[in-house]
Amino acid sequence: MTIYSPKLIEEYVLETISRVRVIKEQCENLLSKDFASQAPKNLAQTHINICHYLETAIKSIYKDIDWKNIKKIESSFILLQTTDSIIREFGSHIRYIDGAQTQKVPWGLISPLEKYLKRFLSDVEILFRPQWKYNYAIIPTNLYEYYSKTLSSYETHVKNKNLSEILKPLKKYFYIVSFPSIERENILLHCLLGHEIGHLEAKTYISSRNKEFLKLIQDKIADVVNQRIKKPEFKNVPEEIMPQIKQEITQAYLKETSEIWERGLEEILSDIVGSFLFGPAILFSNLEIALQDLNGLDITPGKDNNYYPPWRMRLRNIYQVQRDLKLFPLQKKAFQSKPIYNNVSKGFKLVENIIQEKSDEQMLKSNDLLKIVYEEIENDLVNAKRLILIKLSELFLLLNPDSFYKNLSHLIEKIDFGVPPNPYENSISKRKPAAIVEIINAAWFYKLSWKYRLFDKKNQFNENIFSKRERMNRLALKAIEYADMEKDYSDWSSEKNRKPS
């Protein structure tokens, strides 16, 4: 009995249809759950539509099998297997929807964060979800495009259904952004999601510069290759095969430099976008993540670390954005409390001490390829930063030091007192909801202002500081939710008053 027996294929089709129906049912179940935003529901509805579509496709492929022709049976079976593998792969995407359920995410943060980031990327829909892997990440695949491309080959099998209708619940640009589940309630680190969004902007820039980069470095790479083949290891290589070896080395170097450039520029540019969007908060968040890295601050970009740029360089660039925006040095007059000003200044000083050391730059200069690439990255950053600045100012998203610091001290004082820092309120008739960026930075500055000992005189762990940290997270998260609600209500109210009765 061959694998193409009608009985086996029939069973296979039955099981495949069963799988697609289970996925559909799971999505229908998920649609009845609570989500903090519309994105997971849109993805679930899309999957339900896709399941209908693929089930129709499977039935059509099966019914069209020409059982008299073994070649045609074979090609139909391969198509069924391909469809099954698509179903299994799409089925794994349910984890994004499942993870995005209200109780698994910092619900008060999701909608305001989404609104803020959409001001920067208006056409994009983002699904935020936690993952148990400790990583803040964006899946750089546009799911709309991916589904559309994958399903387009079935259009001949599903004649009465339009693919654009199937994918209608999704926006044209749909991305999944993940954060570590264990940091769910850590308000301080969630600004790193701004870095993840920055990847989309960075990728656009990189793809527009890719060819130019390769042109620019060709001569420099040729010099490095010429230097390399002069080395003793090539002494005994026969003259006639030298051009071929030279070409192979050149190709390998070009490939590697391209990867180093792409990864280095993408990470630093994403940091810069995040930094423009979230201000000093992203500087301190990155420092915290950098501290977790066992490889230290000066890691050499290489294949084993996915060509990540050294942390010290990343921090330097983020810090520079704060200076460019004039968010640092701190405005002394904006701080009512001198100890808070002093302690926050100390926090910045710590970063300055780290970035003033140039060990990362020395490391990069000591390697021929890295030196070439990072010189180019430096040039690219000047250009890319200018473009980002233009975009942000056109969108009125550029942080202004005067308005940034105007209410910060008031918000810090509120957290310290134990109330959510959602409005600036001199009196109840003069209330102004705080922006998400102000609240996150107020929480960061508040934490930086602490002066504490981790262990007391009796060598006991200071549980009070732990409670204080936990309380700060709760109050800041609540504040973000409240500020967003007040803003929504005010918009609704103005709209209502505008409408003729």
Place this chain on the structure above:
Amino acid sequence: MSVITKKEIIKFMNKTKIKERLFVTPIFNQNEFFDASSINVRLGNEFIVMRKQSFPLLDISNSTSKDKIRKYQEKIRIGFREQFVLHPRQLIIGSTLEYISVPCKLMCYVIGKSSWGRMGLIIATATKVDPGFKGCITLEIINEGEVPIVLYPGIPIAQLVFHETSSKENYNGKYYCPTGPQFPNFEKNIEDWKFWFPKN
């Protein structure tokens, strides 16, 4: 001490010194917010509901009661503009949407709104809020009526009536800066209450 009126409530809410100020946040609509001698508070969107199917009994003398309470009570969140249907005789733990900070010179009572009361909805049983308390106020919500009641997070559900205290006091209770409804916590009291429990 006497109940303070709207004018005095506003005075407390406008105090310059943060410690003396009465905070109630968020404020959506000031007309709806104040009554002559109280402020109206809304229903929050987090609830603690009972998993009756796995609910044998709650006995606070049992040392494992804290774990059991967590097991038998579940925290859920309802989106705004979504319904929560409260069935007759059903108890849920909710909270005010508003976070309040009561200065040391004030205390308040949480009182149900008469319109809801006429529908059979009881919103608070432990109604005293001490001077110095900060947080969302936990509400014990019961439908004592004969028919299910639909609740919507955000609707005004209770009122806070404030009294000035004769001297300053500061809250030193078990619930510190809660931002939603709190699970019952007997942990602090159990040792002192052991005298009253059956001996093993």
